[in-house]
Amino acid sequence: QVQLVESGGGLVQPGGSLRLSCAVSGFTFSDYHMAWFRQAPGKEREFVAWVTHRSDSIYYGDSVKGRFTISRDNAYNLVYLQMNSLKPEDTAVYYCAATRGSHLLDASSYNYWGRGTQVTVSS
Secondary structure: OOEEEEEOOEEEOOOOOEEEEEEEEOOOHHHOEEEEEEEOOOOOOEEEEEEOOOOOOEEEOOOOOOOEEEEEEOOOOEEEEEEOOOOHHHOEEEEEEEEOOOOOOOHHHOOEEOOOEEEEEOO
16 A cells, blocks of 8 residues: 655744655655645645655755755655745645656656645744
């Protein structure tokens, strides 16, 4: 059974940091590229970052570049999102996703999704 389980969300003040984790099971993690997307209320799902299956390539959305860092640990089937200098506009549900495809910016390319973790940035 495929499972992607996000954790690490919560309430944080502007300028603060959070580290999200996504624990994966049910498929060969090291064969899949992984990504984080987010969705704020009333908005479309937005690409945040992706990392290729061997971590040889990483890409970020413009709104998080320089503040967020994606990484993965193939030994433990985990993917992370370190979020620094958080802003109120980063408030959203954050999802991890997996694909073996090549269109890594396109949410429809992703085969597997977690249920998400809420991140709220507010004073």
